[in-house]
Amino acid sequence: MDISNGSVLITGGAGGFGGATARRLAKLGAKVVLADVADDRGNALASEIGNGATYVRTDIMDEASIAQAVETAVALAPLRAAIVAHGGPPPPGKGGRTIDREGNRVGMAHFNHFLSVFLSSAYCVSSIAAEAMAKNEPLASNQRGVIINTASIAGFEGQPGQVPYGAAKGGIIAMALNLARDLAPMGIRSMAIAPGTFLTFAYDRMGTEKAQETFGPLVLNPKRMGDPDEYAMLAQQVVENDFLNGTTIRVDGGQRF
Template identity: 40%
Template sequence: MQLQNATALITGGASGLGEATTRLFIQEGASVAILDVNQEAGEKLEAEFPGQLKFIKTDVSSGQDVQQAVEKTIEIFGALHITVNCAGIAPARKIIGKTDGVYSPHALEIFEKTICVNLTGTFNVMRLAAFAMEKNEPNENGERGIIINTASVAAYDGQMGQVAYAASKGGIVSMTLPAARDLAKSGIRVMAIAPGLFETPLLLGLPEEARMSLGQQIPFPSRLGRPSEYAMLVKSIVENPMLNGEVIRLDGAIRMSAK
């Protein structure tokens, strides 16, 4: 599938990996709807690319929100061909540890919210996007659409304090192959990317010394990944019809230590 004249829906598209993907897609001639809760950042991007980008404030864990966003995307741009799920949260809590100076068990509501946003939100967008894509006319390869979800290396080697995050991303890894098999007859591919340490808003908020230290843990290149490099992989997956049902680690060969 080519990006030129395609319509993409990108969750978390107002910052980080999603924003980099949005910018590359627009550069390649696609129209993009970004679904995000950050209204200020979303509207700023929309103003930067009038006519080619639409911001839709959306809670990805809400069935109604996402259904309306998909319908609006098709109403504005005529179809939906590509979906990239980048929306997510990354709380850090040990199963037993100190929170605000109090020794306590991991808060259940934090675990539930992480699963709700990262895993349920990804599935919610995937199911509704796929239903819309199924109505597309297939291209010369028989493709009607592609969905790319964002996992994490934490799905494989989660660190201390990442139990909720690792569980949510492990679920994304686990559903990649069955989702691809479910949607094969519809001509819709499903892939996932498992990024390592990247220059996302979460890590950019750390002191420079801490960021440098994290980057040096990566075998090569020994630096944090750039969001543009994530976007490059997304583009390659979109354009290669044989990529389906697989999770690709994008991590500079890092294997995370326990802490």
């Protein structure tokens, strides 16, 4: 799909995956809207990118805030792509294995938090973006837009202690085809990307060196963490290639547990 005259909404647009994808899609001519809560990083990135790139403070826990971000993108140009790549606030309560050593279970507030941050919010962004895209004039092959959600390899192979996160990301994987089927009559595609372990801002607290030492050796080949631009390359391909639809693509250096 040609997005050169369109806009692109990116949740987590100031983040690792979101920022790298914004840089690439802006180079294709699209006006990118960075929807995030990181005001300084978001504004700095929007100025760096130029070409009408806009940062809009958006809380993915709030439906009205998401709707506002979509409206911002639509006001710039027809919304052609929505990339869902946000993190979220820290969870309440204690996480870990479903039943811990003392025999206590992970509670509902903790579990539901992950579903809200990673799954309900993704449906919210996807559905509001699709509503806007459905009003677009179609491009070649009757295409109006594309939605990319970010899953995780944890949605296929959750590790001990990851039940809430794995369940949320498994939901993203399930939604990819379901959304594609629902939105096909409008010429809107839906895909998900399942990243392995990438060095993004999510690892800031651990530190780059420690993160590479810990996670790099777990990757089959190359023996390092992913670079966010390796996610963005795939996102760009999904946007440009109209025949990619209804599935989840892993980008993980062959990592399996």
